[in-house]
Structure formats: C-alpha cells, structure tokens
Amino acid sequence: MPISRDHLESAIRSAIPIIHLDIIDQSNGCGENYAVFVVSPAFEGKNTLARHRFINEVLKDQIAQMHAFSQKTLTPKQYEAQQVSEVA
Amino acid sequence: MSLNMFRSSLRSGLSSSLRTSATVAFSSPRIALARRFLSDDARAKIQSAVKSTPVVLFMKGTPEAPMCGFSRAAVQVLGLHGVPPEKIQTFNVLEDQELRTGIKEFSDWPTIPQLYVDGEFVGGCDILLSMHQSGELEDLLEKKGILPPLSEEARASSTSS
Secondary structure (H helix, E strand, C coil), rough: CCCEEEEEHHHHHHHCCCCCCEEECCCCCCEEEEEEEECCHCCCCCHHHHHHHHHHCHHHHHHHHEEEEEEEECHCCCCCHHHHHHHH | CHHHHHHHHHHHHHHHHHHHCCCCCCCCCHHHHHHCCCHHHHHHHHHHHHHCCCCEECCEEEEEEEHHHHHHHHHHHHHHHHCCCCHHEEEEEECHHHHHHHHHHCCCCCCCCEEECCCCEEECHHHHHHHHHHHHHHHHHHHHCCCCCCHHHHHHHHHCC
C-alpha cells in the first residue's frame, strides 16, 4: 500500500516543532520512495546521526514499508546559513 | 576472515537462532518493544564483521556492480577519498537475507547502505554524503589512521581551490 505524503507530514509535525518541511515523493507514483527535508529547533545540539535516528524512529512503520528513504535535517540556524549561501 | 566463511556461519547462526528466539519472552522492556530477534550469536558475528577491517560497508551489490543508487553513491564517496582496498570490506546484503535484516537491527538503522569505521556505526548514504561535503568524513578517516594526514601545504591548497 502506498504511503501518503500527508501521513508522513502529520507524523513529523506531531513529533517536533517544525520551521520548514519538504516531503518529496521520488517514486514516480508508487509512494515507496520519499525524501524529507526537516528544519527544527529540536535538532539543536544533536549530531546528524542522532537527528536521523530520531526521524527514523518517528517514521519507523512507514520507512519499513518503503523501498527508499532519504533525509536531510537542519537546525533553524543551519537553514538560514544555507539560504544565505544559496543567494550569495 | 573470508566473506564466504562469514556468510555461511552467519546464515547457520541466524536461521537457527531465529527459530528459537522468536518465541522467547524478552525481559528488557526496551528490547521487547523493539521486537528484537537478533540472537547473541548472530550479534557476535556481525560485531566481528564490523571490526574485520577499519572500514566496513554493508551494501546492495558489490563495489564493481552496485545494485542500488544509494549503495553506488557510498562506494563512490569512499573511492574519492582513496581508502586503501586492504582497509575496506564490503558485504552484499542481497546475497544474504539474514544479514540484510540482521544488520538493520544490529545498527538500529532501517536502510542500506550502512557504513562502519573502526567498528563504529557512522550512518547511511545521506550522512556519508553530508560528511563528505562538510569535510567531516576526511577528518574521521584521518583520525582513525585510515588515510594519511595531508601535509599543511596540501591542506592549504585544497581549501583555497
């Protein structure tokens, strides 16, 4: 059964405060390949591995049903810095 | 340790343990919640595998013929850094279903590829790529003695380019 974008979004939003969230369906329709980009203050002080483990846990059941899952996790500060460097 | 030895020993260990441990009631609540089926025996085998060489990659396919874009990317990043062949070992999880599920549980990580450096879990493809971009991967490989440290001169020219 395909996993819906909304399902992933609500799971993430209910787990941590969200500044920015992109959920990209990369599956061409089958709903088994998602990439998420999460910006949250909850990531402050946590290394990338800990952040990814957290998201893996939040989406545990969904990821188990997917073929592929990719994620990027930033703090608001990192997100701002990234936007500045993209503009520059 | 040869790959074949590992594979056969892991398979026998895992399949027999899976049969017996699935019905065992675990005493630790954390273990029970996570529905852990990995036996001590299977765990010990994966533990020795992750320490078999300084760099260990669990992947789909082989470095010569990766069977997934994420595994291919992981191999390419390690290749870019010039990790010496004798310091890296890869395991093809597609050839071993028990390893494929066992390593996910062992690392508490849901996807393949998975990278270990010096016996420690580093992360999957996303983490490997971001560490590559930030320079953390190179630092880690140098710190663990897997890559020779760059001379000050080389370091200066690599940052200025």
